[in-house]
Amino acid sequence: MSEIQKTSAARAPFNNPDHDIVLRSVDDVDFHNFKLILSLVSPIFKDMFTLPQNESEPAVPIIPVTEHSTILYPLLLLSYPTAGADPTFDTIDDARAVMEAAKKYEMDAILYRIGDLIVAHFLLAHSLDVYAMSCLAGWWHHARTAAFWSLEIEGLGRPSSGFAGMGAINASDCHRLLTYHYECGIAAQAVGKTLEWLPSTPDVSGMQMWGCIGCGRVAFGRPTIQIASFGKWTVTPWFQEYLVASGKELAARPCEQALLESASYNRATAKARECLFCRTVMAHHHLHTFRTFYIAEVRKVIAKVKLAS
Known part of the structure; x- marks a missing residue:
């Protein structure tokens, strides 16, 4: 006999009993939400909710998603009108995963807010990662800020573990950063x-x-x-x-x-x-x-x- 998969409820505000939709994370955490809210922040979810519902489905639909609950929680929190506080990220990798999820669901308004939070949390310690993420997301104002803070990296361009977070950007974006660093060095000298x-x-x-x-x-x-x-x-x-x-x-x-x-x-x-x-x-x-x-x-x-x- 196969073991029944157990699920758990997400913490507030995603445990509202009056919900009309459930997003189930890959680690089986159920997020109670509202179709109206998700439709307003994501055209992907909006289109999904227009599909006809099978009569065998529960009254409150359950939609499995591929994100872990630690990623889904901050993503949804940014779209929730009564959340009252911005999420925090334990690591820059978590922030990057939330950014990718926002891009996946085309949550453009949330995506810009995620950019602000990433800069606030990680700019000083991870300027190269922030630069790369900003280029990928099209946050050019954040890319310029991150490029400026990367000037503190001595000899930028030499082989270094600091470039690990830049693997996803194209050669043009990387070249722009190195050129900026070089020209600032010439001007400062x-x-x-x-x-x-x-x-x-x-x-x-x-x-x-x-x-x-x-x-x-x-x-x-x-x-x-x-x-x-x-x-x-x-x-x-x-x-x-x-x-x-x-x-x-x-x-x-x-x-x-x-x-x-x-x-x-x-x-x-x-x-x-x-x-x-x-x-x-x-x-x-x-x-x-x-x-x-x-x-x-x-x-x-x-x-x-x-x-x-």
Whole structure:
């Protein structure tokens, strides 16, 4: 004698006794719902409900679906007018499965809301996955946001497990992301090649990096660099080294964090202490102030780089 398959009822709000349709998940959880609600959010269900009902079928039809209850619950919750709260996703794979289910049932309005939730939950930790999912769903505004946050990935494009979530996108979308990362790197690296963007204030003109009477004076024959509107000045060796090294760091990782977590910044601070004059006038304080301006300018130039459409 075959064992009778047992089913269980979904938790609220999908346990309403006044329901007129049941969606049964692949793990045998029954979701009580209403034809009107499902018809409004999904043309697939709307067409399904217009089919003639067999007299042998129960008064309340039961429709088996291929989704697991952990996927069906957040999907239906987004369409329920009295749910009162947005669903949460345990993993980005769960979020991806809900997105695929919404596409399958052509729940376009819900699909956009899922995009907002995915960005809110996973953007910072899974920018590449969010980019890929956004490309697949046509969320181009989210794709641009995810591409921007992916700039924190150093050397994007090298073999990495970080690309695991991008297997479903086409080569064009992947190339757009890599091109964007590369162009942002070029723009960010160029910031340190001229400092004409610095404000022309007395505080800037008096910074130790180009005003040292010690290590700055032994830099005879060194190249000059434009400082604000003051002209081309020679900078200290330790600061010149910092500009070159931080530029390389930005080329590989064109974002604010590259400067905040920069190894070249720590080296510059240490080398500045080797000069009696730089150490005396707190060159590290001037370098910290400069980095604040540096970060602001990097943000500005990156904002001008657009993800190709």
